[in-house]
Amino acid sequence: xxxxxxxxxxxxxxxxxxxxxxxxxxxxxxxxxxxxxxxxxxxxxxxxxxxxxxxxxxxxxxxxxxxxxxxxxxxxxxxxxxxxxxxxxxxxxxxxxxxxxxxxxxxxxxxxxxxxxxxxxxxxxxxxxxxxxxxxxxxxxxxxxxxxxxxxxxxxxxxxxxxxxxxxxxxxxxxxxxxxxxxxxxxxxxxxxxxxxxxxxxxxxxxxxxxxxxxxxxxxxxxxxxxxxxxxxxxxxxxxxxxxxxxxxxxxxxxxxxxxxxxxxxxxxxxxxxxxxxxxxxxxxxxxxxxxxxxxxxxxxxxxxxxxxxxxxxxxxxxx
Amino acid sequence: xxxxxxxxxxxxxxxxxxxxxxxxxxxxxxxxxxxxxxxxxxxxxxxxxxxxxxxxxxxxxxxxxxxxxxxxxxxxxxxxxxxxxxxxxxxxxxxxxxxxxxxxxxxxxxxxxxxxxxxxxxxxxxxxxxxxxxxxxxxxxxxxxxxxxxxxxxxxxxxxxxxxxxxxxxxxxxxxxxxxxxxxxxxxxxxxxxxxxxxxxxxxxxxxxxxxxxxxxxxxxxxxxxxxxxxxxxxxxxxxxxxxxxxxxxxxxxxxxxxxxxxxxxxxxxxxxxxxxxxxxxxxxxxxxxxxxxxx
Amino acid sequence: xxxxxxxxxxxxxxxxxxxxxxxxxxxxxxxxxxxxxxxxxxxxxxxxxxxxxxxxxxxxxxxxxxxxxxxxxxxxxxxxxxxxxxxxxxxxxxxxxxxxxxxxxxxxxxxxxxxxxxxxxxxxxxxxxxxxxxxxxxxxxxxxxxxxxxxxxxxxxxxxxxxxxxxxxxxxxxxxxxxxxxxxxxxxxxxxxxxxxxxxxxxxxxxxxxxxxxxxxxxxxxxxxxxxxxxxxxxxxxxxxxxxxxxxxxxxxxxxxx
Numbered sequence: 020x021x022x023x024x025x026x027x028x029x030x031x032x033x034x035x036x037x038x039x040x041x042x043x044x045x046x047x048x049x050x051x052x053x054x055x056x057x058x059x060x061x062x063x064x065x066x067x068x069x070x071x072x073x074x075x076x077x078x079x080x081x082x083x084x085x086x087x088x089x090x091x092x093x094x095x096x097x098x099x100x101x102x103x104x105x106x107x108x109x110x111x112x113x114x115x116x117x118x119x120x121x122x123x124x125x126x127x128x129x130x131x132x133x134x135x136x137x138x139x140x141x142x143x144x145x146x147x148x149x150x151x152x153x154x155x156x157x158x159x160x161x162x163x164x165x166x167x168x169x170x171x172x173x174x175x176x177x178x179x180x181x182x183x184x185x186x187x188x189x190x191x192x193x194x195x196x197x198x199x200x201x202x203x204x205x206x207x208x209x210x211x212x213x214x215x216x217x218x219x220x221x222x223x224x225x226x227x228x229x230x231x232x233x234x235x236x237x238x239x240x241x242x243x244x245x246x247x248x249x250x251x252x253x254x255x256x257x258x259x260x261x262x263x264x265x266x267x268x269x270x271x272x273x274x275x276x277x278x279x280x281x282x283x284x285x286x287x288x289x290x291x292x293x294x295x296x297x298x299x300x301x302x303x304x305x306x307x308x309x310x311x312x313x314x315x316x317x318x319x320x321x322x323x324x325x326x327x328x329x330x331x332x333x334x335x336x337x338x339x
Numbered sequence: 340x341x342x343x344x345x346x347x348x349x350x351x352x353x354x355x356x357x358x359x360x361x362x363x364x365x366x367x368x369x370x371x372x373x374x375x376x377x378x379x380x381x382x383x384x385x386x387x388x389x390x391x392x393x394x395x396x397x398x399x400x401x402x403x404x405x406x407x408x409x410x411x412x413x414x415x416x417x418x419x420x421x422x423x424x425x426x427x428x429x430x431x432x433x434x435x436x437x438x439x440x441x442x443x444x445x446x447x448x449x450x451x452x453x454x455x456x457x458x459x460x461x462x463x464x465x466x467x468x469x470x471x472x473x474x475x476x477x478x479x480x481x482x483x484x485x486x487x488x489x490x491x492x493x494x495x496x497x498x499x500x501x502x503x504x505x506x507x508x509x510x511x512x513x514x515x516x517x518x519x520x521x522x523x524x525x526x527x528x529x530x531x532x533x534x535x536x537x538x539x540x541x542x543x544x545x546x547x548x549x550x551x552x553x554x555x556x557x558x559x560x561x562x563x564x565x566x567x568x569x570x571x572x573x574x575x576x577x578x579x580x581x582x583x584x585x586x587x588x589x590x591x592x593x594x595x596x597x598x599x600x601x602x603x604x605x606x607x608x609x610x611x612x613x614x615x616x617x618x619x620x621x622x623x624x625x626x627x628x629x630x631x632x633x634x635x
Numbered sequence: 636x637x638x639x640x641x642x643x644x645x646x647x648x649x650x651x652x653x654x655x656x657x658x659x660x661x662x663x664x665x666x667x668x669x670x671x672x673x674x675x676x677x678x679x680x681x682x683x684x685x686x687x688x689x690x691x692x693x694x695x696x697x698x699x700x701x702x703x704x705x706x707x708x709x710x711x712x713x714x715x716x717x718x719x720x721x722x723x724x725x726x727x728x729x730x731x732x733x734x735x736x737x738x739x740x741x742x743x744x745x746x747x748x749x750x751x752x753x754x755x756x757x758x759x760x761x762x763x764x765x766x767x768x769x770x771x772x773x774x775x776x777x778x779x780x781x782x783x784x785x786x787x788x789x790x791x792x793x794x795x796x797x798x799x800x801x802x803x804x805x806x807x808x809x810x811x812x813x814x815x816x817x818x819x820x821x822x823x824x825x826x827x828x829x830x831x832x833x834x835x836x837x838x839x840x841x842x843x844x845x846x847x848x849x850x851x852x853x854x855x856x857x858x859x860x861x862x863x864x865x866x867x868x869x870x871x872x873x874x875x876x877x878x879x880x881x882x883x884x885x886x887x888x889x890x891x892x893x
Contacts, residue, residue: 104724
């Protein structure tokens with residue numbers, strides 16, 4: 020029987036861009052990516068801007084061509100355009116023909132899939148409803164807000180009920196309500212057994228939705244696995260938020276704290292936590308919260324980028 | 340009225356005043372330039388070949404534009420009574436280079452290039468060249484042969500070539516019998532008043548161009564006068580034979596009953612006899628000047 | 636192949652909504668004005684002027700649209716990224732190109748036909764009734780349309796691999812060069828070596844020979860156009876366009892989008 024077929028398989032995928040004088044220099048925007056996305060899972064690409072997430076997705080969608088390496092979606096090579104009938108794609112910062120209405124756009128795109136006319140009409144209508152654009156469907160896209168465009172983009176991606184859905188930064192530019200709606204749609208897709216690949220630089224989205232994430236920084240895959248275990252970073256201490264009025268101002272703790280009105284915020288190592296809590300209790304302070312200080316994803320990325328740069332300059336210095 | 344309206348009105352008035360000043364100034368400049376005769380008849384582009392290249396595929400359109408220039412130029416010169424038509428050939432050259440199928444340009448050009456001043460430019464050789472160019476580009480058009488025949492007949496006085504042109508033209512399937520008749524007549528008699536009259540009459544009757552028709556009419560007047568005077572001379576000769584005395588006044592011939600009355604030229608003026616007893620146009624007649632010119 | 640008409644229909648719809656065809660209004664006014672004006676000047680060739688003015692305007696306006704919109708067919712989609720979602724569908728890149736091509740050619744056909752109608756109306760006001768020989772104007776219009784289709788194909792090709800500005804320049808340049816292609820063959824240069832002459836001959840045949848489409852000289856004066864010219868021009872255009880579009884498809888198929 021063997022392993023279940025992966026939805027997406029990527030092998031040694033690389034992309035180099037020539038630049039500079041006479042295009043002699045080369046910039047590696049993706050280096051030697053090898054990974055799988057299993058059937059039915061929700062996979063998130065995490066990474067800072069310019070890390071290579073979009074590049075990978077565009078390579079998969081055949082918008083750009085790899086320098087080396089191959090990839091397969093649903094067992095078919097990415098060169099096989101007919102396979103696109105089973106994939107849905109939402110581009111980054113989507114822009115569509117602004118002279119069309121949402122209804123016309125979806126109808127137009129639907130024609131590239133082999134659907135009967137009535138089937139097409141039904142699906143278009145269903146999609147418009149699903150993303151909440153039913154009332155705006157006769158308005159030209161040039162009058163749409165960014166959020167509305169994102170929803171149209173989502174609609175055209177899942178219109179034909181594809182087995183694999185690829186979304187490039189689906190949450191960007193959305194207000195909290197919009198992000199919630201997108202999350203709901205992704206979860207619904209998962210429930211229906213579809214495979215979803217999306218890219219984001221917001222950790223909480225990834226944590227909430229993904230079965231697994233892949234972290235890409237500087238064109239390289241840095242880690243791959245379930246969100247919790249991957250970004251499990253050592254806590255760097257505790258933070259206490261408390262209120263203190265008037266009296267007992269001579270607490271040595273206060274010197275290390277930042278103050279806003281009568282609220283104070285202080286950070287200290289975990290070992291000193293209980294001693295500090297006792298001191299505050301004695302001073303009559305009101306404890307508002309005690310939280311772990313975790314490095315943010317930004318810091319995590321920064322560290323990786325710094326490490327990259329250090330390595331690069333080391334190479335320059337040593338000339339290797 | 341509030342502040343904004345007042346400002347608006349002042350601005351509007353200022354703009355209007357500005358335009359009026361520009362207009363008046365332009366009138367002054369125009370007058371100065373006319374006085375200096377700065378506006379020459381020069382074409383902006385001398386070379387028709389270059390012009391043709393620049394016109395890409397739009398030759399016929401530019402040809403039509405140049406044709407209007409020919410018409411304007413000619414009309415203006417005629418109105419001014421100007422004798423020098425030195426821009427006529429360059430303009431026609433450009434016109435027919437741009438649009439080799441513009442037949443009216445060849446016909447008009449042939450007539451007015453070859454006709455002697457002040458009616459035309461007096462350049463029959465150029466007229467022949469123009470017509471030959473026209474025939475090459477429009478080999479199915481017989482009327483150019485008629486024009487060629489006329490140029491040879493009237494302005495070059497080469498009756499052999501004239502007859503040949505008419506003969507060649509008569510061979511076209513749609514050519515009228517007139518062509519063959521003229522070919523024969525000219526071959527037989529060379530230049531004659533009857534032939535000249537017939538040739539001008541045909542042009543007068545068939546031409547659709549106003550200028551050409553007027554010119555033909557002018558020529559017809561003159562030929563008519565010549566024929567009249569020839570008849571009068573014949574009568575005067577007969578009178579001399581009878582009375583052994585040369586008449587010096589028309590009235591003598593009338594009294595002798597040899598003329599029914601005072602014969603008048605096409606302009607309405609009575610003919611006179613000169614000192615040698617030969618008929619001449621009346622000194623007051625406009626025909627006299629034209630007749631004198633022809634004789635020279 | 637089924638996708639080609641889909642893309643073509645949408646391209647046509649875009650042109651209609653893009654108000655490109657509003658030039659027809661301008662053209663109609665131009666024709667009417669010309670008809671009136673020419674009537675006043677009365678130089679004996681009113682019909683000829685209206686026909687040559689009308690055909691020239693149809694040709695120039697058509698070329699303008701063919702070049703600018705032709706270049707924009709692909710470059711606009713690439714700039715605005717509207718192409719991304721489309722190419723993720725089961726559409727081949729060459730299907731997309733062909734669809735765009737036919738969409739614009741359809742637009743130009745409608746445009747040109749409407750302008751030709753305007754020309755006939757203007758002609759009728761100056762000279763009624765119209766004669767049978769006036770039907771030859773349609774032949775000239777048809778040849779203009781062939782020419783425009785070829786220009787669109789060239790614009791499409793150039794826009795696949797250079798910037799829009801350069802593509803416009805190249806297309807316009809090839810149009811002008813193509814008009815003089817025949818002249819390259821008849822150059823009588825005494826001081827040119829046979830190698831150079833042969834090279835020029837070769838280039839003259841490679842260039843699109845746009846003078847093939849020029850029958851204005853005959854039609855303006857009410858003369859006919861031999862059938863053979865029309866057939867041969869049609870065949871030439873089809874062949875040349877096929878070559879150009881194949882080149883465009885090859886280039887575009889391997890192009891990395893931004």
